[in-house]
Amino acid sequence: ILPVAVLVNYSESGASTLRTARERPRAPILNLTPNLNTARxxxxxxxxxxxxxxxxxxxxxxxxxxxxxxxxxxxxTRGDTLLITAGVxxxxxxSTNTLRIETLI
Structure with missing residues (x-):
């Protein structure tokens, strides 16, 4: 319904990113993590x-x-919509419990 360019997950363990990938979304998934092992x-x-x-x-x-x-x-790029998840x-x-929809200006 919402034209999302990128799905962004901030995840230290990577669990929410794996759950997102399991759904095979059309948009690419960008995982941000401070943990090198998770990224690998x-x-x-x-x-x-x-x-x-x-x-x-x-x-x-x-x-x-x-x-x-x-x-x-x-x-x-400018004007694209990003869906961002994180845990607080x-x-x-x-603890993934935050969802933000942002437009790149």
Whole structure:
């Protein structure tokens, strides 16, 4: 229903990204993680492009980082819609409870 250019998951464990990949969405999945082992494990998951970045502490940091990396990786351009998920509190596995829909300006 919503034309999404990129699905972005900020995940330290990678579990939410794997659940997303299991659904085989049309949009590519950008996984942001501070954990190199998670990024390596997700490199073989369907439709996932994993990027290692600094550990983030606030939802606003996740959103701004997601928009910046999606544009830098060539996955989104101005006017594209991104769907961003993360878990609060950060660093706790199984806590994905935040969904943001953002437009790249």
């Amino acid at each position: 494990r997700l490199s073989v998951a369907w439709g996932v492009h994993s990027v290692v970045n600094d550990r983030l502490r606030q939802v606003d940091e996740v959103v701004s980082t997601a928009l910046e990396i999606a544009q830098a990786q060539g996955m989104a 509190p950060f660093g706790k596995p199984g």
